Amino acid sequence: MIAIGLMNVVGSATSCYVTTGAFSRSAVNNNAGCKTAVSNIVMSVTVMVTLLFLMPLFEYTPNVVLGAIIVTAVIGLIDLPAARHIWRIDKFDFLVMLCAFFGVIFLSVQQGLAIAVGLSLFKLLMQVTRPKTVIMGNIPGTDVYRNLHHYKEAQRIPGVLVLSIESAVNFANSNYLTERTSRWIEECEEEEAQEKHSSLRFLILEMSG
Template identity: 80%
Template sequence: MMAIGFMNVVGSSTSCYVTTGAFSRSAVNNNAGAKTAASNIVMSVTVMVTLLFLMPLFQYTPNVVLGAIIVTAVIGLIDIPAACHIWKIDKFDFLVMLIAFLGVIFISVQEGLAIAVGLSTFRILLQITRPKTVMMGNIPGTDIYRNLHQYKDATRIPGFLILSIEAPINFANITYLNDRTLRWIEEEEEDNIKEQSSLRFLILDMS
C-alpha cells in the first residue's frame, strides 16, 4: 500500500494516470496465499502470456462464466460483520452502503457510486443546515453533563435548561437553531408549570 501510494504521489507530478490493484486480481492473489510483493511478478507474467497467446481459447466463453469467476474471486471482499457494525452505529450509513451495493450490482459501477456519493452529500448538507440539539443532564456526584436520552443516570437540574449544539453555527443554520431553541424553552416552561417551578437559566454548550 505504501509503494502504491508513493508511486501515485510521484506520478501525479508527471501527468501519469492513477494506478491501483484490481479487486478481482488482488482477491485471487490473497486467496492463493501470496505473502510478498514478488507474487505480482508471477501475476503480471501470467496476465501478459494470457493476453498475448491464450485469448483465442477464451473467445467463446460466455460472459456469465466470466462473471461467475469474478464473483467467486471477490466474494471474500464482502465483510458482513462490518456491515452489521455499521447498522448498529448509523442506520443511514448502512442505507447508503446498501444502495451503493445494489446500484453497482443492478445498474453500473459509476452510477451506483454516484448515487451513494449524492446521498452522503445530501446528508452532510442536512446536518449543516439542521444540526442536532440535545438536552443535557448532570451525572450525579460528578461535574459531567451528558445527553439525557442516551445516559439514564443523567438528571435534569431544576431551573436550568442545558442544550448542546452538535455542529458549528453558521449562516445556513442560525435561523433553524434560533427557532429550535425557542421551542425547547417553550416546552421546558410548559413542563415547569406542571411541576410548579420556573425556568431561570438557559445554557448553550457549543463545544
C-alpha cells in the first residue's frame, strides 16, 4: 500500500495514469499461489516476452476465452457468507451491495459503482436526519447492555427504558428524535401495563453514537 501510494504521489506530478491493481489480476495471482511481490516481476517479464514474440499466436483468440479466464479467476471473490451476514445486520447495506453487483454486471463498472456510492450517500443523509434508535437490554450477570433484537439473551429491566441513539444529535434530527422517543415511551408503557409490571419510571439515553 505504501508503494502504491508513493507511485501515485510521484506519478501525479508527471501526468501518469493512476497506479492500481485489478481485482481479476489479484485473483489470478492468488489462485496461482503467489505470496510476495516477486510474482509481479515474473508476470511483467512474461507479459513482455508475450507481447514481443508470441502475439501472432494469440491474434485469433476469441474474446469469450479471455472472458472465461477472468470469470474463473474472480468467481472466488463472491463471498456468500458475507452477504448473508450483511443481510442480518443491515438490510439497506444489503440493498446497496445488490445494486452494485447487478449494476456492474448489466451496466458497467463505473455505473455500478456510481449507483452504490449514490445509495451510500443517501443512507448517510438518512442516518443524520433520521438516526436509528434501539432498545438496549442487560446481559444477565454482567454490566453490558446490547440491542434486544440482536442478542436473544439480553433482557429489559422493568420500569427502565434504555434507548441507544446511533448517531450524533443535532438540529437536523432533534424533532425526529423527540417524536421517536415519545413513541418508544408510549409503547413501553403499554407493554408494562399488559405484563402487569411496575410502570415506566426511568428513561436512559445512550448517545455515544
